[in-house]
Amino acid sequence: MIELRPQTIEEARAQLSQLGREKKTCAFLGSGTKLMLGALPRTDAQLRTAGLARIVEYEPADQVVSFEAGIALAALQNALAKERQRLSLDPPFAAKATLGGIIAAASSGPRRMRYGAVRDLILGVSIVRSGGELARSGGKVVKNVAGFDLPKLVCGSLGTLGLIAAATIRVHPLPEAEASLIVRSLSSEQVPQLLDKIRAAQIEPAAMVASRTGPDRWDVAVLFEGFEAGVKQQEAKLRAVAPADRCDPWADHAALRERGELRLKISALPTALPQVESELFSRLPGARAAWYPTLGLGFVSMDAAPIAAELEFARRSFRVVVEAAPAGSTLDRWGPPPQSLRLQKAVKARLDPEGLLAPGSFVGGI
Amino acid sequence: MPPRTESQDRRAPPPHDLDEQKPGGTQAHFESPSKRLPAEVIARFCAAVGEENVIREPEDLRVYEADGLATYRVTPGVVLLPATSEEVSQVVKIARAAGLPIVARGAGTGLSGGAMPVAGCALIGLSRMKKFLEVDLRNAFVRVQPGVTNLDVSKHIAADGWYYAPDPSSQSVCTIGGNVAENSGGAHCLKYGFTVNHVLGVRMVLSDGEIVTIGGPTLDEPGYDLLGVVVGSEGLLGVVTEVVLRILRKPEATRTFFATFPSNEEAGNAVSAIIASGIVPAAIEMMDTLAIVAAKAATGVDWPEVGSALLMDVDGPLAECEHTSQRAIELARQCGAMEIRVPRDTAERELMWKGRKSAFAAVGRISRNYLVQDGVIPRKEIARVLKEISDLGTKYGLRVANVFHAGDGNLHPLVLFDARVPGEEKKAEEMSGDILRICIRYGGSITGEHGVGSDKSAYLGEMFSEPDLEAMAQVRCAFDPDNVLNPGKVFPTPRLCGDKPGIYKPHAAELSGQAERV
Ligand SMILES: Cc1cc2nc3c(=O)[nH]c(=O)nc-3n(C[C@H](O)[C@H](O)[C@H](O)COP(=O)(O)OP(=O)(O)OC[C@H]3O[C@@H](n4cnc5c(N)ncnc54)[C@H](O)[C@@H]3O)c2cc1C
Numbered sequence: 001m002i003e004l005r006p007q008t009i010e011e012a013r014a015q016l017s018q019l020g021r022e023k024k025t026c027a028f029l030g031s032g033t034k035l036m037l038g039a040l041p042r043t044d045a046q047l048r049t050a051g052l053a054r055i056v057e058y059e060p061a062d063q064v065v066s067f068e069a070g071i072a073l074a075a076l077q078n079a080l081a082k083e084r085q086r087l088s089l090d091p092p093f094a095a096k097a098t099l100g101g102i103i104a105a106a107s108s109g110p111r112r113m114r115y116g117a118v119r120d121l122i123l124g125v126s127i128v129r130s131g132g133e134l135a136r137s138g139g140k141v142v143k144n145v146a147g148f149d150l151p152k153l154v155c156g157s158l159g160t161l162g163l164i165a166a167a168t169i170r171v172h173p174l175p176e177a178e179a180s181l182i183v184r185s186l187s188s189e190q191v192p193q194l195l196d197k198i199r200a201a202q203i204e205p206a207a208m209v210a211s212r213t214g215p216d217r218w219d220v221a222v223l224f225e226g227f228e229a230g231v232k233q234q235e236a237k238l239r240a241v242a243p244a245d246r247c248d249p250w251a252d253h254a255a256l257r258e259r260g261e262l263r264l265k266i267s268a269l270p271t272a273l274p275q276v277e278s279e280l281f282s283r284l285p286g287a288r289a290a291w292y293p294t295l296g297l298g299f300v301s302m303d304a305a306p307i308a309a310e311l312e313f314a315r316r317s318f319r320v321v322v323e324a325a326p327a328g329s330t331l332d333r334w335g336p337p338p339q340s341l342r343l344q345k346a347v348k349a350r351l352d353p354e355g356l357l358a359p360g361s362f363v364g365g366i
Numbered sequence: 367m368p369p370r371t372e373s374q375d376r377r378a379p380p381p382h383d384l385d386e387q388k389p390g391g392t393q394a395h396f397e398s399p400s401k402r403l404p405a406e407v408i409a410r411f412c413a414a415v416g417e418e419n420v421i422r423e424p425e426d427l428r429v430y431e432a433d434g435l436a437t438y439r440v441t442p443g444v445v446l447l448p449a450t451s452e453e454v455s456q457v458v459k460i461a462r463a464a465g466l467p468i469v470a471r472g473a474g475t476g477l478s479g480g481a482m483p484v485a486g487c488a489l490i491g492l493s494r495m496k497k498f499l500e501v502d503l504r505n506a507f508v509r510v511q512p513g514v515t516n517l518d519v520s521k522h523i524a525a526d527g528w529y530y531a532p533d534p535s536s537q538s539v540c541t542i543g544g545n546v547a548e549n550s551g552g553a554h555c556l557k558y559g560f561t562v563n564h565v566l567g568v569r570m571v572l573s574d575g576e577i578v579t580i581g582g583p584t585l586d587e588p589g590y591d592l593l594g595v596v597v598g599s600e601g602l603l604g605v606v607t608e609v610v611l612r613i614l615r616k617p618e619a620t621r622t623f624f625a626t627f628p629s630n631e632e633a634g635n636a637v638s639a640i641i642a643s644g645i646v647p648a649a650i651e652m653m654d655t656l657a658i659v660a661a662k663a664a665t666g667v668d669w670p671e672v673g674s675a676l677l678m679d680v681d682g683p684l685a686e687c688e689h690t691s692q693r694a695i696e697l698a699r700q701c702g703a704m705e706i707r708v709p710r711d712t713a714e715r716e717l718m719w720k721g722r723k724s725a726f727a728a729v730g731r732i733s734r735n736y737l738v739q740d741g742v743i744p745r746k747e748i749a750r751v752l753k754e755i756s757d758l759g760t761k762y763g764l765r766v767a768n769v770f771h772a773g774d775g776n777l778h779p780l781v782l783f784d785a786r787v788p789g790e791e792k793k794a795e796e797m798s799g800d801i802l803r804i805c806i807r808y809g810g811s812i813t814g815e816h817g818v819g820s821d822k823s824a825y826l827g828e829m830f831s832e833p834d835l836e837a838m839a840q841v842r843c844a845f846d847p848d849n850v851l852n853p854g855k856v857f858p859t860p861r862l863c864g865d866k867p868g869i870y871k872p873h874a875a876e877l878s879g880q881a882e883r884v
Contacts, residue, residue, distance in 0.1 A: 061638055061746040062775075084644070106591070119594055120563050127837070135837035136830065141742045143774040144811035145549045145598050146818060146829055147856070148838040149562070152594025161590075173644035196504060202618035204683055227644075230686025237683075267584045269505045294506070296584055321588060334588045339579045343572070344589045346844035351837065363589040 002045035006052060009068065009128065009165045016163065017132030019045055020356065026130070027358045028159040030070060030101030031093075041361040047163065049100050055079055056166060057140070064123060064140055066168040069100025080171055088115035088172045090207075092257035100164045106156030110207035110223065110253065113294050118155050121170045125151040127162035130356040140168045153347070159358045160366060161351045175225035178206075179235050182247035183220045186210075188277040191218050192270055195293045197241045198222075203234050209253050212289040216277055220293065221249040256288050260301030261326045264311075268318035270296040280314040299323075307331070337364040403443050407464045411446055411488075414456040419494070421445035430489050433474040433481040434536075435821055442469070442483035447491045451569055451577050451607035454490060458605065459575035461488035467853050468573070470601045472512065472544030475536045477738055478819025480547065480600050484853055490605055492543045498522055499608065507566055507583045509610045512543025516550075519611060528613045531558035534815070535723040543606050549598030551815040553649040553722070554679070556773035558614070560815070562597040569608035570596065573846040583610050595841055600817050601852040603845040620648065620681040621691035622715045625703040626672040630654055630768070632702035633674035634749035637772045639697045640678075641745065645690045647773055648679040651722050654752070656732065656767035657780075664728030667721035672704065676772065677722050725769040726780065733765070733782035735791070737798045740816040741805035745775040754804050755779050762797045764790075776814035777805070803828070818856045827858035836861075 002024070006012035019026050024044035031050075049070030056066040060083040067076060073087070074095050080086050090109035091102050101107075103125075108117040115121065124138030127150070137150035154164055183194060191210050198205065206225040210218040222238060224231045238244050257263075268276055273291055276298055281289045287302035304326045314320050315335045322333045338344065341364045348355075348366045360366075403422070411420045421427060422444050431439035443466055448454045461468050466488040471481040473493065483489050495511035496518075502508070503526055508519060516537040519530040533552035534540055540550070546568065551560045558564075567581030581593040596603050627633040633652055640647060653661065653675050662669055669675065676698065680690045695706050709715035729736050743751045752768060755777075759766045770778040779801050783794040802812045802825050812818070812825045827835065835857060842849075843863035854860065 059744065059746065061642060062744045063641070064744075106586070116559065116563060119591055120559060129837065133833045133836075136834045137838060139742075139809070139811050139829075141744055141775055141810045141814075143551060143555070143560070143742050143771070143776045143814040145815055146811045146813050146822075147826055147835070148841050149549070149595050149598050150837060150841070152562070152591050153841065155591050155594065156586075157590055172646070173642075176644060192504065199615045202615065202683065204617070226682075226686050227689050229689040230683050233685035234683050265586070267586050269502075269584055271504050296505070297586065319584065319587070321586075338587050338589045340589065340592055342576075343578060343580075343592060343844060346847075347590055347592070347841060350840035350844040366589075 004045055004047040005050065006047065009052060009126070009134070012047065012052065012163055012165060013128050013132040013134055015047065015132075016128050016130060020131035020354070023354060023356065025356050025359055027361075028100070028104070028163050030098030030104075031072065031096045041358050043358065049098060049163075052165060060085060062141075063171050063173075064142065064168055065171055066124070066140055066166065067099060068166050069103065069164045070098050073097050073099060073102060081174065084174045085171045086174050087121070087169060089118060089121065092254060094254070099167065099169075103155055103164050103167060104157060104159050109257070110209045110292060113208060113292065114204075114206040114225075115172065119152045122151045122155060122167060123170055124168035125154055125164060126166040127154060128165050129162045130352045130354060134165070135162070138168065142170055158362055160348060160362045162357065175227075177228040177231040178223065178225045179231050180224075180247055180249065181222050181235060181238055181244040182249060183222065183242045183244045185213070186218045186220060187216050188218065188274040191220060191273050191291065191293055194220055194242055195270065198238070201237055201241050203237050203241070205234075208293050209249065210273075210291040210293055211249065211253065211256070212281060212291070215282060218291070219249075221247060221253070253290060256290050256301045257299055260288070261304040261324070262300075262302050262307070263322070263324040264300040265321045265323050266298035266300070266314075266318060267321075268296050268298070270294060272296065272318060275317060276314075279317055280310065280320070283310045283313070311335075334363045403464070407460065408444065410460045411444060411457065414460060415446055415448045415453050419447040419449075421447070430471065430474070430483060430491070433471070433476040433479060435477055435479045435482065435819070438479055438482055438820065440483045440485050442489035443486040445489045445491055447494045449494050451571060454571045454605050454607050455575045455577050457488065457490060458571050458573070462574065462850065467850050468605070469852050470543070470547070470605045472541030472547070473515070473539045475540045476544060476548060476819060477740070477816040478813070478821040480817050480819035480852070480855060481544070482820055492541060492605075492607075495607065502583070503528060503613075505583060506613055507610055508613055509583075509608060510542055512541060512546070512606050512609060514542050516540055516542060516545055519613070523613055527616050529616055530564065530611055530613050531555070532561050532564055535726065542609050542611070546597050546606050546609055547599065547601045548815065548817045551771070551776070553651055553771060556650060556771065557646050557648045557681075562594065564612045565593065565597050565609060566612050567610035568593065568596060568606050570604035570606045572604045573848060573850050577607070578604070581610070598817075600819060600856055602842050602856060604851065617681040617683070619684040619687040620679055621687050622677070622679050622709055622718060623691065623695060624669070624707040624718055625676045625678070625695070625698045626670055626705045627674045627676070627701075627703055629673035630752045631749040633676050634752070634772070636676060636698045636701035636703065637748065638746050639701050640694045641773065643693060643697060645680065645694055647694065648681040649771075650676060650678045650773035652676055652748070652768070652770055652772035653722070653725065654768040656765060656782075657725050657729070657769035660728040660732045660767060661721040661725050661769075663731040665717070665721045665724055667717055669721065670705065677718055722769070726778070729767050729780050729782065732767075733784070735783050735785045735794075736767075737781045737783070737794050738816075739777070739779045739781065739798050739801050740813050741777050741779075741802050741810060742814040743775045743777060743805050743808045743810035745773070747808050748772060748775060751777065751804060751808060755801055758797055758800055758804075762793050764794055764797055771814070774814070775810065777801075799825070820855050823856055823858045826856065
């Protein structure tokens with residue numbers, strides 16, 4: 001195995017060019033927190049992005065930052081915090097994960113409810129293609145429709161289209177105030193009903209996470225962010241809608257997203273929680289589960305167990321992706337491929353014609 | 367490919383009103399009329415969509431010769447008005463078999479020639495596809511056909527207290543399909559994002575007639591984010607036949623104010639100061655003197671003819687809104703605002719916004735002709751760039767009106783000219799191109815929302831390198847390997863999909879001792 005640790009983008013280009021000429025396969029690694037997701041394929045080479053970790057340009061007044069992709073989210077947040085700004089992404093492994101890895105895995109957390117996912121915040125990207133060619137797309141301004149939007153295409157591509165070498169992303173001011181409240185012990189029917197009430201009352205949380213406390217029991221955490229006056233008013237309005245206490249559930253939630261030998265991600269309609277409860281959560285004894293009520297995303301964390309049958313059953317009604325599984329697991333990671341698989345394959349074949357980048361690790365065998 | 371003159375043409379639609387955007391510019395450049403289609407091809411189209419939905423008489427075809435960029439006209443071979451995804455698929459297959467290029471068209475309000483026909487093409491008009499297929503408020507989405515207009519989406523759900531956020535000024539006529547193709551923005555996209563942030567899924571017909579679904583009401587479909595690249599692809603990747611849109615609950619409160627400044631410099635500084643303070647305005651729009659004069663003439667707003675003005679909305683929970691609007695007003699004053707006007711009621715607020723949203727058309731009141739430009743710069747450079755643009759105007763001897771989305775640095779300089787004066791149109795075109803070069807020089811973009819289309823393809827090559835464009839072109843090839851959908855648009859030079867990308871050859875020095883073998 002060839003291990004590559006480029007210190008500059010030019011160096012990475014030279015390395016990928018050489019691999020291209022020798023027709024050698026390659027996979028990319030940030031800090032390695034999401035290895036399970038794409039089941040890192042056996043390749044001739046591995047390129048680690050740790051040496052590509054510079055902030056290239058940061059213009060607080062424009063609220064955009066450009067960086068090399070090996071930079072850790074935590075390091076970037078530190079730099080932004082000095083200007084009272086932040087990247088409004090709160091994916092799992094926030095302490096270790098690199099931006100390149102977060103983009104490549106399209107990973108997101110509860111604040112996606114207000115601020116969107118990586119795809120919604122990314123503005124520009126430079127990728128090194130197999131063969132070493134550098135291709136830029138997007139830009140460093142917040143609004144731009146010139147050319148095709150490849151920054152979005154590489155979000156979630158798990159290193160199969162090119163090395164994400166550098167990117168530009170939109171940042172936000174740090175909120176002046178925040179408050180977290182919890183509404184306890186709702187059924188899976190009541191969770192979407194709580195959301196109905198929140199909307200009816202025109203309350204605008206920044207994030208909501210329902211945590212499963214027992215069979216068909218959920219505690220719903222609600223995060224408010226903004227200016228002091230607004231946060232106070234919203235807190236009061238929420239309390240008028242449902243009994244709520246102050247709480248701090250976020251570390252617990254992060255643990256659920258990061259730990260457990262077996263981790264699943266569910267995607268369904270927000271109102272489908274009762275069905276997800278009965279067709280999946282209730283069938284996985286000992287599992288911990290969380291649900292993002294506005295996004296319709298669920299997360300399961302558990303010890304290793306034979307769950308192939310449960311998975312197959314659940315996949316008849318909604319989407320389940322295996323985000324982490326013990327080594328040697330034979331679980332089908334992605335479930336049924338999307339209807340656009342032919343197009344997906346064509347995109348891969350066009351951008352990596354020799355099939356040298358992380359072959360076989362992606363959806364539908366891409 | 368339409369015949370291209372040396373300079374690019376960005377003539378705006380005839381001014382005054384959106385309804386009057388039918389082709390009608392002066393000195394149009396015509397593509398020579400194409401041959402009539404063989405009768406059996408016409409017969410197949412008629413069988414697919416019904417005789418009354420196949421437009422083929424020369425005088426009827428003329429209606430479709432141009433989009434909002436009315437100067438260039440090309441006659442389509444035939445116009446088809448299908449009603450369903452299946453009909454679109456059939457029409458595409460028939461066109462392919464007959465060897466016709468295919469161009470999709472929504473309302474034809476695009477300002478970059480995106481929906482301008484390719485000579486002799488099969489133009490697919492989506493205007494009959496206006497159905498709401500699904501409305502699901504609890505799950506916050508609607509599923510619509512592409513011919514539904516932008517404003518109709520919001521109207522359809524307004525009674526329940528919901529709306530669709532992206533709001534192009536053309537929203538009462540432009541279609542969701544056109545919005546998807548252009549990734550359209552609007553004044554309120556600063557806080558809420560552009561079309562791409564609100565499209566959850568599409569159904570589309572590919573260049574071989576296959577109907578494919580990408581994304582949908584549930585998030586995170588496994589695989590590449592094809593939706594991200596389909597939105598904004600200007601009709602080159604497929605014909606969109608259904609769209610799933612994210613909708614939003616209306617905010618509790620909106621606060622609007624209008625602030626006047628001695629010059630663009632103070633107004634630009636106010637924009638920066640407000641945004642730096644942590645406020646995310648729902649919208650923050652800037653107008654210079656000429657734009658104010660035009661808006662007054664067209665809509666009867668009683669704005670003072672000052673150097674520059676801002677129109678700003680904040681929205682959200684009431685207490686937050688009260689706080690941020692107060693704070694923004696203070697900041698505007700600190701930056702030199704002369705007068706702050708707060709609308710007394712909804713009617714007054716709506717009039718203010720009408721003044722802003724009709725500003726393009728309004729410029730027709732003060733100039734016989736004008737070009738609408740669309741470029742983006744980093745927000746903090748607004749004052750400096752506006753000064754450069756005004757210097758350009760002096761150099762060329764032309765007036766420029768500015769009315770634009772200041773919050774995201776999306777400029778819309780309107781270059782005023784009189785086509786009756788020999789050479790003035792050409793000067794205006796040159797100046798308009800120079801403005802794009804300024805945007806590129808400041809690290810910005812040649813288009814923030816109007817798209818590249820047939821109008822700006824040459825400038826795309828100034829903004830991006832050959833390898834950048836090559837990667838984008840490969841994506842087009844993945845969707846449309848035979849280059850039949852909207853051919854000749856967006857990319858500066860025609861490309862075939864056969865060529866494989868070459869391997870980058872590094873300098874020998876770059877290679878020395880860098881691959882560390884373990
Ligand atoms: C007065 C005025 C104000 C404007 N203000 C704004 C503004 O504030 N913000 C903004 O972003 N734009 C604005 N525009 C530009 C224009 O309205 C938008 O680009 C709009 O989205 C175009 O929609 P349309 O239905 O008219 O599309 P068309 O002009 O018909 O087509 C535009 C492009 O979309 C493609 N297309 C259309 N339908 C489909 C489909 N179903 N599938 C695939 N491709 C399709 C066409 O091929 C073409 O390339 C303005 C235009 C005018 C005239």
